[in-house]
Amino acid sequence: MSVLLIGGDRLGKIPENLKKIGYTTIKHISGRKYNNNSLSFVNKYDTVIVFTDYINHNLMFNLKKSVKKEEIKIIYCRRSWCHIKELLDCNNCQGCEQSKMLLL
Template sequence: MSVLIVGGDHLGSIPKELKKIGVDNIRHMSGRNRNVIKRGMPMTMDLIIVLHDYVNHNLANVTKKQAKECNIPVVFAKRSWSSIYKKLPDSLTNN
């Protein structure tokens, strides 16, 4: 499974915890660079996690719109593993 994380400068233990539940490809976009919105996002991912306390409204809306067009589920969470884990799809958390 592949996951794109949008937002947050430092992810801490989030990638390690995602690997524990079976995520093998993790990409991160901090969202600070304005060119991220213009270039677009890699839409070959299985899930997008938006760290909503670290992105601006425009980036959150663009991410949500592009994901919807590509039928990719989006999770909006704070930058803590407990917040992310609670919002992950059941298919990931029931390993």
């Protein structure tokens, strides 16, 4: 499985924890630089995790547009492993608070 992490300057142990649960390809872009606004490569990833408190608005707009074309699991969250893990484990059952935070 592959994951694209967008936002956040420092990821701490998040990449290490993602490897432990089976992600083999992990790429991170900071989301602050202007040259990161093109996301033509987003379709190469199974999952996209967006750290909402560390991303520029143009990149977010381009990301939403790119992901609508593809069937990619996208998670919007803060930079917290506990929160990320909850959302990754969510089955999007539409009956709980976590499913409301997970946008597919």
